[in-house]
Amino acid sequence: MNAALAFDTLLALLLLWSAWQALSTPKLDRAVIMFIVFGLLLTLVWSRLDAPDIALAEAALGAGLTGTLLLDALAAFGQTGQGAGSTGFMTTIRRFPTILVLLVLLAALLAALSNLPLPTVNLPAMVAQQMPDSGVSHPVTAVLLNFRGYDTLLEVAVLMLALLGILTVGLPVERPLLSRNLLVPILARYAVPLMTLAAIYLLWAGSHRPGGAFQAAAVLAAGVVLLNLAQVQPRWIPGQHWIRQLISAGFLLFLCIAALLLMLNGGLLHYPPDQAGLLILLIESGLTVSLAINLAAFYLLRSDRPEPLPNQEDTP
């Protein structure tokens, strides 16, 4: 067992430990903190797996933004996770079969994993072969924005959908910060311009290095959230139209380019090879702005009504 594998094993054990802690620790705030630790450990794992793009996204989105949203929700739930926790609906009698089934599933998974056939299709070689025609020189960006760009189109729609759902359900009320931390405004003043620069760099670098629209958007969103925490940027209210318009603008740009290419080239998202790089950069720029606002809106969008529950009519 060489050193690399030993390190990986240690990392794996820490990962599993933090995950278990997140699920089982009785205090809710500790659970969320352990989840953030899990996210940061996972970032390390992605680096070990030669996946720097995922590591960037996991740090910014998985640990960063999700952690922020969870901590914010924690404040709404109250610190204690007790309540009716101990007398749940799943009585002991019903728990056992479920745990049994899950253990059988785990055993089946491990057995399957020990007996995998070797794949016959060599997709990485195909990617490398076609990459000169894709307009970018980083394989993950080529797959994400060109070869499988259709998935990306749908995924941007998923993000917009989540925001629509949140708007439908109702926004939380603005909560004043309980403590004034002098460090945060200073941090914000220095960090946010740097983060903006980093985001622009990530966007541009994505064509030949790890990076791209999603990572850039995540960093920008984090900067906006930091400004809000430093009380420099007030909360957003639904009445501000520019939020909706900028979010839909990036998606509509992507869609229009797709439709134009369909009508001119006869193929959905069929980039002409010599303009592919330019088109991809254009799409990514639009996406960076609108995804950043979309992600930040998950945290920053608050209700402009004084009471948290709007009066609902009773008709179904």
Add this chain to the structure above:
Amino acid sequence: MTELLPNPLVWLILLPLGWAALAFWLGPGRGRILALSGITLQLLAALSLAADILHHGTVTHLVGGWQEPLGILLVSDGLSAVMLLLTQAVTLPVAIYACQYLNRENRRWFWPLTGFLLAGMNALYLSGDLFNLYVTLELIGLAAVGLVAVGGRSEQVAAALRYLLASLAGSGCFLLGVALLYGCYGTVSSRLLAELINVPTPPAVWLAAVLICAGLFLKTALFPLHFWLPPAHGGAPAPISALLSALVVKASFYVLLRLWLGPFAGFIAPLAWLPALLGSLAILWGSWQAIRADRLKMLVAYSTVAQLGYLFLVFPLFGTGSMALQVGVLQAVAHGLAKAAMFLAAGLLIKAGGSERVAGVSHAANQLPVTLFAFALAGISLMGLPPSGGFLAKWLLIDAALAAGQVWIAVVAISGGLLASVYVFRVLLLAFRDTEEGDRPRPQPVAAGMEWTAFTLAVAGVGLGLAAMPLFRLLEGVGR
């Protein structure tokens, strides 16, 4: 017809994405005209696509021009065309109904949500790539959850939460299955996988199939994984319940069919008794709960649980040279039309009568004859009485089951029809009874246009039984 609208395949996906995003841009409550014109164009595109397929066979489109397995393939054969037609054809009347039915608060984000829901469903029916299918399933799931939460009452929020968690667990299982398949074969293209998977199947592929099917069973609310459906469909506003029961649950069923007859066809047949058994239990349990239900929309929602069971009865009948696929699809289409009509009618009865309870139907019945007639026609299809689409589906099912020697399936089908008649007649008899003395809420007026949309759907459901030949022609040569 291709000259009029080239690539109808792609426009079926781009159009709803476009008008949904534009409706979002415009703001809360806006987007009605965009939506109605968009859905009409989509219906025309679906008809054009169906005509293409009748003349030229399967239509495909390589996204980005990249060959599989590098790129994603969009493919439409007769089965996809039928589901696409059903989706657009049901959504149009429901959308017209929703214009007048929903109050201002409920209508705030209804159009963008519905647009994305449609985009997700159309994209699902056209997808030939397993990971792309996962993304479309998530698109549909989140849109449906958003729609369930419209209205904002606490039961609806609870129902939406339950639905979301169940949906995420389901798509999680699906994605793990896809991950295992990629690990074994290096591709997620369903066409290539169908060629590569052959006996003897490695255990990882078995496990992947089990996981994928489990996830899809959960999304199609197959007993006993149906727990999320009644509160979600029974609590939402009527047009939303119609979309959910008629269309959304059919999407995951379609994926199951595709995989069962495609990549999994070589090895999964021995397991076919499981969905059939669970389907039978669904029919019995769902019908029983519908008979006992106190609220009208819960009755209709439990009826959905029962009727979905019929879809799973066809699985043991594949591969025997029978019309099992045609039966399953016909049942799905007939149920879609009938259930949409029933929910729309129920919504009107509740709105006019002022009461959500089944007993409250009597208040509004004499005021809304068209609506009641629509409800009755829909009920006829659900019961399986001639000459409706439901009758044709059940008759062919019984025929195929007896031919394959699976008598128990025929027995279950007949019992299901009898049970359905109990809860349908329960409503109809109450409708024709005079109310007792005591507080009778004043009937509220209901716009006539809404009644006719419900009626149109119900008539279509019955007409399907008389004019099913085009459907069968489209389905020729699909699957075994």
Add this chain to the structure above:
Amino acid sequence: MSSGLLFAVVGCLLFVMGLGGIILLDHLLRRILAFNLLGSGIFLVLVGLAQRSGRPDPVPQAMVLTGIVVSVAATALALALARRHQAAGGNTGQTDRTSPEERHD
């Protein structure tokens, strides 16, 4: 055992933990945490299996990027619903599954 396969095994464990958490845990916030663990587990299996022979594969990496974005979206929606449920007086320990069938109000 390569590191790819090792982390794929870890991914399976996380998947089962996450699934168990969604089904068995009571508090809504914990179920959302469990869902995120479920997702991370699946992503580890996806990339770990594809890279078990040691060479990096950009296609599952792109898929995982897509998956992370979808996870964040779903988490945000779930949190908004849970927060609203809590504010409406619903007990966060009871996203009951049995009561709709028992309750025939």
